[in-house]
Amino acid sequence: MSNSFQVIIFLFLSVFSCVGFAGNNESQKTKQKTVLVTGASSGIGLKITQVLSKNGYLVYAGARRDSDLKRLDAMDNVESVRLDVTDQAQIDAAVKKIAGKGRGLDALVNNAGIAVIGPLIEVPVEELDWQLNVNVLGPYRVTQAFAPMIIESKGRITTTGSISGILSGSMFGQYSMSKHAIEAFTDSLATEMERFDVQVSVIEPGNYASKIGESFVKRLEKKGYWGEDSAYANELAGMKAGMGNASQSKDPQEVAEAVMHALFSDKPKRRYLVVPNASQAYFTLGQAMTELLQLNQDQPYSFTRDQLIEMMDAQMKSL
Ligand SMILES: NC(=O)c1ccc[n+]([C@@H]2O[C@H](COP(=O)([O-])OP(=O)(O)OC[C@H]3O[C@@H](n4cnc5c(N)ncnc54)[C@H](OP(=O)(O)O)[C@@H]3O)[C@@H](O)[C@H]2O)c1
Structure with a gap:
């Protein structure tokens, strides 16, 4: 390969890599x-x-x-x-x-x-x-x-x-x-x-x-x-x-x-x-369950334990 051809390739690669770098920077900035x-x-x-x-x-x-x-x-x-x-x-x-x-x-x-x-x-x-x-x-x-x-x-x-x-x-x-x-x-x-x-x-x-x-x-x-x-x-x-x-x-x-x-x-x-810690998770989830059970308690449309579990299974699938 002639020297002048090598120089052209080198210049081309340099310019290309500069443009590429600037492009990356630009997209990083916009991203x-x-x-x-x-x-x-x-x-x-x-x-x-x-x-x-x-x-x-x-x-x-x-x-x-x-x-x-x-x-x-x-x-x-x-x-x-x-x-x-x-x-x-x-x-x-x-x-x-x-x-x-x-x-x-x-x-x-x-x-x-x-x-x-x-x-x-x-x-x-x-x-x-x-x-x-x-x-x-x-x-x-x-x-x-x-x-x-x-x-x-x-x-x-x-x-x-x-x-x-x-x-x-x-x-x-x-x-x-x-x-x-x-x-x-x-x-x-x-x-x-x-x-x-x-x-x-x-x-x-x-x-x-x-x-x-x-x-x-x-x-x-x-x-x-x-x-x-x-x-x-x-x-x-x-x-x-x-x-x-x-x-x-x-x-x-x-x-x-x-x-x-x-x-x-x-x-x-x-x-x-x-x-x-686990106790804070236990009390928080326990309170959420207590509320659910209090809502369900002694009202005309109460659900049974089995129905509640079925509802919970369905909810778990939708998460
Ligand atoms: N740390 C906990 O255990 C915990 C648990 C559950 C939830 N949280 C919640 O986490 C959030 C951050 O609280 P933190 O525990 O990190 O307490 P913090 O260290 O006291 O930080 C509270 C931040 O709110 C700012 N602030 C207070 N009043 C403000 C107002 N009027 N306008 C704008 N900024 C105001 C404070 O700014 P100044 O420095 O200017 O007062 C401070 O930057 C709160 O919503 C808190 O309820 C904390």
Whole structure:
């Protein structure tokens, strides 16, 4: 082969490989999926942000404080967005900002949440109002605002519910009410979004390490709505000690992995029960069964045990 022919081949291959590389980069860029995660400053939301961004997704990470926004911006594949889910003006600004990037939005994770805990007959209505404002109206507002972008991408929506969406223990009434609402929100939204090829799910974690308990204790101490004069004073110390210390709780890695499955697997599930031990699974499923049996009990159209098992078999096939 002559030298000049070799040079031409070399130049051709170089140009070809450059074009090919640029093409790959371009398609990687256009293929990079985008996700908005609310409440990304700590706990489960931060873990979701870390896991998704490490897996190559671009995360728009919602946070409220400047220091958190800065910290999130420093992460690869993460762009922070100022987002208080109780503030419609901030939500609208977030839509504008994300739409303005021109990358669309493939998924929304309604994760931001708080916990109000205490006796239902004593905790002031304002505290319940705040609980529902963040945990229920928050996902409602944010989902409505981003729905056009999610529909456009035929994307996915998931919300961080809780095993408290099934369980309703003593002193957890306000929080459980908010998480039960997320169960209903998810089922109705999933059905309504079917026509747009948008899939909807709920993640139901048990106890995992985060700041939620600590924040509850801080707020309780500031507001003083549950104190020594309560009819439930005996429960107070234990609740504060338990909620205020998350050091024994498991890291929420598996919760974030469930979110990734809900957002990007070919076959997302409607419900993701993610618990750190068997007893939390046992109690949650046990409660769901108790409710089923209570509904069936002593009513004109009760089903027999065999009929219930038959119904369960049919349901299992349809999952
Ligand atoms: N940890 C658990 O064991 C567990 C179990 C089941 C379900 N969950 C759910 O998981 C979700 C995340 O909670 P977490 O446990 O990870 O607690 P966390 O560490 O306290 O995180 C809560 C996140 O929500 C944000 N947030 C609170 N109010 C907000 C508002 N008005 N607007 C926007 N963001 C707001 C917080 O931001 P700031 O830092 O600005 O306050 C923080 O980023 C919640 O929905 C919670 O109910 C947690």
